[in-house]
Amino acid sequence: MTQRRFDPGDDEDDVPEWADQVMATVAAEVRRRRKELRMSAQDLADRCEEIGHPIPRNVIANMESGRRASLPLVDVLVLAEALHTYPICLLYPVGYVDQVQRLPLQDSEQTWDAMRWFTGDREDFGMEDNMLRSFRAHIRHERAALVALKGEKHERWKAATAPNQTEREEAVLDQADYAERALDAKYQLRSARAFIREGGGTPPHLPPELADVDPPDTDTTEENDL
Incomplete structure (x- = not known):
């Protein structure tokens, strides 16, 4: 289900439309996922309506059978939610489709590589x-800082409950190591927020454990209102 690169000498009628192939991939994955969840087309339609964007059963049936002429992006978003998956997994079904065509008139490529392009994970x-x-x-x-803080807390507890001096000293050293890691991660996090x-842009909200990352003079009013 992938379109080959167009050759000027080919008859255009023999080359499937790229847009049709994209839609066919999504439709096939919707059907596969629906059946995996033991949902009927009506069940899926009912779930879409519950989400707030009705997609009638006959529309779903026409999409899966290839009779639907278009597939709006908003439908993909709602279908993904209804099927307990991510929209990206409907567009690029990694593990279920080996290759896809990322753009018109291009050779097919590994689905994983196409997904990484879509998500901005390729440089x-x-x-x-x-x-x-x-x-x-x-x-x-942020993850590194939270892991380090958790480790520091655990080693502090180990030092306080150690049965002997040797284990206490080891825990204190490990606690200091985690504290240093946390300090470095916070510094890097502060730099990322500054960039x-x-x-x-507006940096993401910080968890309470990292409230000291932003300098005291940083205006976070706008961030907290989001």
């Missing part, structure tokens, strides 16, 4: 978005 195009990169760094450093602000 081989030389067009990495600075804001996206800053948010990825933010997530990475986001400098780019005109």
